[in-house]
Amino acid sequence: MPEKDKIRFREFDFSTKLDLNIDILHHTERIVKGLISQRDPSIQWVFQPYVDALEEMSEAIREEQPIVYHNFTVLPELIYGMGIIPYHHEMLAFICPTEYFAAYKDLSFTHNTPEHLCSLLSGTLGIALSDGLSKPDAMIYASHPCDSGVATCQALAEYYGVEPFIIDSPYDDSREAHDYVTRQIKECVTYLEDKIGKKVDMNVMREAVRRSDRAHELLYYINEMKKKTPCPIPSSIILRSVSVAMWGMVGSQETVAWLERFLEDAKERAERGMGGRYEEKLRIAWIYTFPTFDPAIFEWMEARFGATSVIFQGAEHMYWPTYKPLRRPCYDYSLDELCAIMADKSLNTPMARQARGHFDYFIKDVVHWCREWKIDAAIFSGHIQCKSNWSSAQLAKEVLMDELGIPTLIYETDIFDPRVTSAEKTVAYMEPFLEMVAEKKLFEAF
Amino acid sequence: MTALEEIFELSSSNRNSAVKAWKENGGKMVGYWCSYIPCELIHAAGLFPYKVKGLNANGTSRAEVYLTPVCTCKWSRSIVQLAYDAEYGFLDGLVGMNQCDHSRRAHEFWVRKIGVPFDHFVAVPHKMETEAALEWYTKGLLDLKNHLEDHFHAPITSDALIRSIDLFNENRLLLKELQACMKDKDPCIRGSDLHKVIIAGVSTPPERYNNLLKRLLKEIKERKSTTDYRARIMICGWCGDDTTLRTILEDLGALVVADNSCFGTRDYWDLVEVEGDPLDSIARSYLNRTPCPRMMDGFARRLAFTKEMVEQFAVDGIILSRIQFCDLHGIDEFNFKLRENFLGVPVSSPLIQEYGSQDIGRLKTRCEAFIEQIEKR
Missing domain, CATH: 3.40.50.11890 (Rossmann fold)
Known part of the structure; x- marks a missing residue:
């Protein structure tokens, strides 16, 4: 097993030919549950969103509900609000075992999909082409955050012969832009009514939106806790779970319950002055994505440099600068009002907010996070297929140094596929950078 | 000149x-x-x-x-x-x-x-x-x-808007007339030259360009026709302002007779239909033109347009082309391959170009292989 500084990295076997025609949903479910059961019982709750998301997909199939796909910038509260369970087709690629993910990704290329498509979506298409997804009855795709999503929507629509509902994303953040999306979400409700054969129940929709608001509120408080030193939430393990809970299941009671537990845990740790396993010496911001295939990378950072990963754009909904806790408590909103609330969230969901429009959105958010969370260094782990955000990397680096004196490491990776940049190679990129940051901090202390 | x-x-x-x-x-x-x-x-x-x-x-x-x-x-x-x-x-x-x-x-x-x-x-x-x-x-x-x-x-x-619409519509009609020459068995213009005509058009004031197109239409009828070509090719995808692919194909003895691309037919095929306010008319016409793959609900229209071109221009085979890193045309190629049977002619595997003529050798090999595939049918 590869290791560095006594930290062991995951070992993958990409040489074995996998049977891709298996029931990948149930296979993943079995593996995830098995791995979680091997964990210390006190931290098993951390992984609950994976189990919830997979069980929801199984339930949607078992109950013979209409299958509704949504890309990650279409928050699923809209689908929960229609009284059905969303089918997390992209999430399955996100959660499935890495070797399978890589094999599905490769398979999609043999069917003429472009190798520079976002690998999450190549993996999703690979699963679809292996009949690993249930055929959708409806699909909702937003045109943000990127061309890969725009393209994948068309591939899935054509492959399954399903007419998708498209939410066109405006480039700016004006009132008119929000109204435009609000109008489309309202049209989407009509589309869903038609596709699933039932009218919207306003009380169910209100409840889904209320739960989503509550989830965002909880996450806001969790992120506020991270401003403490040491950071009470060493992010290394929980990052992916946040992504699943928010992108996949926001609007569900499961996400609310999990975030409540998460916040309680964070509060308790903060009160006891607890950080991670290692003393916090450096506070790191992952200003874009992070390698999802091996949490040992974070452990190595902590063990070797005391570098705690405090914030992460992609999963933590750090955007919520416009946090609005004061919604009307009785939740008697009209459909128009609910659609406006959902539009606001969809446009501001992580990555969507930073990638859909002008690069200044990304730059401003990055500066905000790094300033507010007292960050020592930033890392841009550039997902090699991500055209819009890659083009903001160098500018972010310059602005962070100019405005805050914070250095940034930019490196190439595929955040899902270790064959591009392995864990060992990732830490090899990081080592001289973090050494420099540690020396800089030491120098500044004198 | x-x-x-x-x-x-x-x-x-x-x-x-x-x-x-x-x-x-x-x-x-x-x-x-x-x-x-x-x-x-x-x-x-x-x-x-x-x-x-x-x-x-x-x-x-x-x-x-x-x-x-x-x-x-x-x-x-x-x-x-x-x-x-x-x-x-x-x-x-x-x-x-x-x-x-x-x-x-x-x-x-x-x-x-x-x-x-x-x-x-x-x-x-x-x-x-x-x-x-x-x-x-x-x-x-x-x-x-x-x-x-x-x-x-x-x-x-x-x-002023109406005058501009008329001018650009005239331009589109002239280009369509020129494109119609490619229906002939022995066309009087090569596809690579036609591509240059289109590139020139977006870099020239329309008044001068329309006069030029009228002159061209007279002149080319006196030109020697292209005969003895190996196959009639349609290009679907992105070549942009790079004529390399068309030139390679024609140097290999094929003839590019049609396309579904910007810097191509998609730029001029649909006229601006004036109905009421001219700005509204422009918006309606542009939004509903033969769509680029950036339009998420546009594939059915692109497919139908391609089929129409195949039939009108007696196309023998379609080359799918894109520039490296273009996801939009990349997925369009996946979709076109799914619908190959509907199109009724061979459709190449995606052919990826490095913009700026730097991969001519590789492109030549791929094009030659595709032409041979058509010839063996």
């Missing part, structure tokens, strides 16, 4: 004779990135609408500081490099849009790092067939109109 020679000159450089003449007369020019920006609006303000291109860029090293070669297409990088090298110093303005992730960022960096006297951004919808999208696009064009008027002190009247 024959019309075709004049066209070759206009298409071969960014600062061509039309640009020089326009600037010498004190004219203003506004660049634009994509054919979803209506030239009519720019022209009606008395400006020369000029589509930016990556022709003759001397590497892309300066552009790469921000537009990483890891995943940014070389066309966008080439354009920004040309801007860095002051090759586009003649532009008095630039209109960007969310055409794709590459070009929108390229536009932003051009504006931020190099600067341009006037810049405007239009958020063009990614769908065609809804009232909401049409209203959004119309509002975007109205904002562009107001901004152009303010900046250039040039009122854009309805009459």
Whole structure:
């Protein structure tokens, strides 16, 4: 097993030919549950969103509900609000075992999909082409955050012969832009009514939106806790779970319950002055994505440099600068009002907010996070297929140094596929950078 | 100079004779990135609408500081490099849009790092067939109109818009007439030359260009026809302003008779139909034109258009082409391959080009193999 500084990295076997025609949903479910059961019982709750998301997909199939796909910038509260369970087709690629993910990704290329498509979506298409997804009855795709999503929507629509509902994303953040999306979400409700054969129940929709608001509120408080030193939430393990809970299941009671537990845990740790396993010496911001295939990378950072990963754009909904806790408590909103609330969230969901429009959105958010969370260094782990955000990397680096004196490491990776940049190679990129940051901090202390 | 020679000159450089003449007369020019920006609006303000291109860029090293070669297409990088090298110093303005992730960022960096006297951004919808999208696009064009008027002190009247629509519609009809020549068994123009005609068109004031096209249509009928070719090819996808692929195919003995691409038929096939307010008419017509793969509800239309072209131009085979890193055309190729049987002719595997003629050897091999595949049918 590869290791560095006594930290062991995951070992993958990409040489074995996998049977891709298996029931990948149930296979993943079995593996995830098995791995979680091997964990210390006190931290098993951390992984609950994976189990919830997979069980929801199984339930949607078992109950013979209409299958509704949504890309990650279409928050699923809209689908929960229609009284059905969303089918997390992209999430399955996100959660499935890495070797399978890589094999599905490769398979999609043999069917003429472009190798520079976002690998999450190549993996999703690979699963679809292996009949690993249930055929959708409806699909909702937003045109943000990127061309890969725009393209994948068309591939899935054509492959399954399903007419998708498209939410066109405006480039700016004006009132008119929000109204435009609000109008489309309202049209989407009509589309869903038609596709699933039932009218919207306003009380169910209100409840889904209320739960989503509550989830965002909880996450806001969790992120506020991270401003403490040491950071009470060493992010290394929980990052992916946040992504699943928010992108996949926001609007569900499961996400609310999990975030409540998460916040309680964070509060308790903060009160006891607890950080991670290692003393916090450096506070790191992952200003874009992070390698999802091996949490040992974070452990190595902590063990070797005391570098705690405090914030992460992609999963933590750090955007919520416009946090609005004061919604009307009785939740008697009209459909128009609910659609406006959902539009606001969809446009501001992580990555969507930073990638859909002008690069200044990304730059401003990055500066905000790094300033507010007292960050020592930033890392841009550039997902090699991500055209819009890659083009903001160098500018972010310059602005962070100019405005805050914070250095940034930019490196190439595929955040899902270790064959591009392995864990060992990732830490090899990081080592001289973090050494420099540690020396800089030491120098500044004198 | 024959019309075709004049066209070759206009298409071969960014600062061509039309640009020089326009600037010498004190004219203003506004660049634009994509054919979803209506030239009519720019022209009606008395400006020369000029589509930016990556022709003759001397590497892309300066552009790469921000537009990483890891995943940014070389066309966008080439354009920004040309801007860095002051090759586009003649532009008095630039209109960007969310055409794709590459070009929108390229536009932003051009504006931020190099600067341009006037810049405007239009958020063009990614769908065609809804009232909401049409209203959004119309509002975007109205904002562009107001901004152009303010900046250039040039009122854009309805009459001026109608005149510009008529002029560009005449241009489209002339190009369609030229394209119709490709229906002949022995066409009087080669596909690679036709591509240069189109490149010249987006770099020339429409008045001069229309006269040139009329001359060309007379001249080419006296030209020797192309005979004894090996196969009639249609190109679907992105070649942009790079004629390399067409030239390779024709050097190998094939003939490019049709296309479904920008810098091709998609640019001119659909006229602006005036019904009521001219700005509304422009918005409606542009949004509903034969769509680019950026339009998420557009594949059925692209497929139908391609099928129509195959039949009208007696196409023997379709080459799917894209520039490296273009996800939009990349997935279109997946979809076209899914529908190969419907199209009824061989469809190549995706052929990926490195913009700027640097991979001619590889392209030649792929093209030769495809032509042989057609010949063996």
